[in-house]
Amino acid sequence: xxxxTRFSPxxxxxxxxxxxxxxxxxxxxxxxxxxxxxxRLEDTDQKRLVADAAEKMISILDWCGLxxxxxxxxxxxxxxxxxxxxxxxxxxxxxxLLAKGGAYRCFCSPERLDKLRSGQMTxxxxxxxxRACRDLPEAEAAQRAANGERFVIRQKLPLTGEIRVxxxxxxxxxxxxxxxxxxxxIKSNGMPTYHFAVVVDDHLMGISEVARGEEWLPSFPRHxxxxxxxxxTPPKFxxxxxxxxxxxxxxxxxxxxVSVEDFKNNGYLPEALLNFxxxxxxxxxxxxxxxxxxxxxxxxxxxxxxxSPAVFEDSKLDYLNGSFIRRKAAAELVGLCLPFWQxxxxxxxxxxxxxxxxxxxxEKIILLEKDRLKKLxxxxxRTDFFFQTELSYDPKMLIWKNFLPASIxxxxxxxxxxxxxxNEDDWNEKKLEEVVSEGLKTDKLGTGECLWPLRVxxxxxxxxxxxxxxxxxxxxxxxxxxxxxxxxxx
RNA sequence: GGCGCGUUCGUCUAAUGGUUAGGACACCAGGCUUUCAAUCUGGUAAUACGGGUUCGAUUCCCGUACGCGCUACCA
Numbered sequence: 225x226x227x228x229t230r231f232s233p234x235x236x237x238x239x240x241x242x243x244x245x246x247x248x249x250x251x252x253x254x255x256x257x258x259x260x261x262x263x264r265l266e267d268t269d270q271k272r273l274v275a276d277a278a279e280k281m282i283s284i285l286d287w288c289g290l291x292x293x294x295x296x297x298x299x300x301x302x303x304x305x306x307x308x309x310x311x312x313x314x315x316x317x318x319x320x321l322l323a324k325g326g327a328y329r330c331f332c333s334p335e336r337l338d339k340l341r342s343g344q345m346t347x348x349x350x351x352x353x354x355r356a357c358r359d360l361p362e363a364e365a366a367q368r369a370a371n372g373e374r375f376v377i378r379q380k381l382p383l384t385g386e387i388r389v390x391x392x393x394x395x396x397x398x399x400x401x402x403x404x405x406x407x408x409x410i411k412s413n414g415m416p417t418y419h420f421a422v423v424v425d426d427h428l429m430g431i432s433e434v435a436r437g438e439e440w441l442p443s444f445p446r447h448x449x450x451x452x453x454x455x456x457t458p459p460k461f462x463x464x465x466x467x468x469x470x471x472x473x474x475x476x477x478x479x480x481x482v483s484v485e486d487f488k489n490n491g492y493l494p495e496a497l498l499n500f501x502x503x504x505x506x507x508x509x510x511x512x513x514x515x516x517x518x519x520x521x522x523x524x525x526x527x528x529x530x531x532s533p534a535v536f537e538d539s540k541l542d543y544l545n546g547s548f549i550r551r552k553a554a555a556e557l558v559g560l561c562l563p564f565w566q567x568x569x570x571x572x573x574x575x576x577x578x579x580x581x582x583x584x585x586x587e588k589i590i591l592l593e594k595d596r597l598k599k600l601x602x603x604x605x606r607t608d609f610f611f612q613t614e615l616s617y618d619p620k621m622l623i624w625k626n627f628l629p630a631s632i633x634x635x636x637x638x639x640x641x642x643x644x645x646x647n648e649d650d651w652n653e654k655k656l657e658e659v660v661s662e663g664l665k666t667d668k669l670g671t672g673e674c675l676w677p678l679r680v681x682x683x684x685x686x687x688x689x690x691x692x693x694x695x696x697x698x699x700x701x702x703x704x705x706x707x708x709x710x711x712x713x714x
Numbered sequence: 715g716g717c718g719c720g721u722u723c724g725u726c727u728a729a730u731g732g733u734u735a736g737g738a739c740a741c742c743a744g745g746c747u748u749u750c751a752a753u754c755u756g757g758u759a760a761u762a763c764g765g766g767u768u769c770g771a772u773u774c775c776c777g778u779a780c781g782c783g784c785u786a787c788c789a
Contacts, residue, residue, distance in 0.1 A: 415787085466782065509728095534725090540739040676749065
């Protein structure tokens with residue numbers, strides 16, 4: 225039988241890193257076994273819906289590279305894949321459940337329930353529905369409903385005994401029936417709650433394995449019981465450990481960037497995000513941890529997932545991002561960096577190039593920078609000197625260690641002299657290095673006292689790639705102009 | 715409060731009833747280097763606590779502590 229998993233977010237906000245990890249594990253679990261992954265939108269709480277959230281969620285999942293086999297956009301034979309469009313289905317099955325005795329109508333008013341709950345709280349009792357309507361005669365309940373009285377449908381749970389459920393990661397978990405209350409399955413507006421919709425949909429959509437957050441563990445027995453009331457075989461369940469922030473708390477927007485969209489805008493690659501999420505609670509059998517989606521699919525195994533919560537700490541994410549940047553070809557990186565360059569130039573118009581730089585020029589720059597880049601968003605700042613004609617900087621920057629300005633000036637003058645002699649056709653990294661090294665040797669000059677000021681004169685930066693590489697890209701005219709400018713400053 | 719889940723270097727994690735408790739990131743030191751990266755070499759650093767079981771426990775059991783989750787007509 226083909227494995228079918230699903231990711232079913234609620235479109236009440238942006239996809240965050242925890243959601244991405246859940247999606248990824250569902251995805252990997254299916255894809256590592258040639259299964260299918262389904263995307264389903266759980267929008268049964270109309271009050272909490274956020275405009276555009278569904279669209280954004282779908283597009284960011286797509287950006288991440290997670291391609292679903294069935295879902296709201298691509299359709300499929302088990303649709304619709306949006307719960308709010310499945311009301312008739314839930315209606316039908318709630319009637320069936322009522323008939324089977326697995327549920328009952330409850331006419332209690334919200335006011336009564338509030339009072340009940342607050343009374344229980346003050347008496348330090350666990351807040352629980354008192355099952356007032358559980359034993360209403362069916363004829364009476366049906367009559368009241370027919371009269372238009374508002375009601376909800378509650379699950380009729382066993383009063384005693386224990387409920388044994390199996391989580392694929394933790395093994396058997398035992399709950400006491402007495403701890404569970406008859407929670408709402410169908411709200412008074414006719415919409416199902418999560419508990420009902422998830423069971424009906426997972427069954428109807430042929431889901432064979434559910435990966436979801438650990439926060440669902442407490443309601444897990446209810447779901448199993450519901451499957452049983454319908455006479456359905458439940459799928460396998462994996463409750464993934466939660467992801468915590470650095471201080472051990474819940475991941476939240478206020479703590480910084482948790483939305484995948486933010487990571488995208490800050491220059492992270494989807495490969496790195498996916499790889500990082502995979503490593504949160506899962507580990508490969510081999511020592512190689514740097515894996516893109518295709519590689520993850522190859523080595524992923526459900527049994528390698530751990531059960532303890534993971535703290536989200538982004539230094540490793542930066543490392544992975546750098547690794548994936550280094551893996552990319554220059555041409556592709558240029559395309560990826562372009563929006564970030566543009567953003568930088570928009571913010572610093574004085575540093576923007578006069579005319580749009582050509583692709584070849586950008587590729588050369590990328591080749592120099594890719595080893596140094598941790599995030600694509602750094603590209604503008606790191607490479608600004610490539611696009612300006614005039615550099616402004618403090619002349620002190622040109623000074624190497626304790627050298628005197630006069631001797632630095634003399635060194636730059638020599639370098640200027642040597643470089644001037646290079647033919648424009650020979651102006652390349654190798655030739656420049658040759659010429660300067662030769663000059664240093666004959667004049668018995670140290671490298672630091674010459675190359676440092678040379679590099680600063682070309683870049684106006686404390687840290688950058690080497691001067692030969694930069695000069696080669698800048699060209700003879702601009703390079704010499706910058707050295708001349710530096711000499712004037714001293 | 716009740717119920718549930720969890721606890722190995724700072725972080726992500728591996729391993730085993732007997733190991734010098736392994737790897738990765740970060741950090742530190744060194745090599746390469748004009749700088750910064752990349753890269754290479756090395757280093758610091760962990761089994762929450764208390765009881766059992768056992769010849770032996772980090773591993774199995776119990777308890778405690780701590781953390782997290784749930785306790786809605788939210789998901």
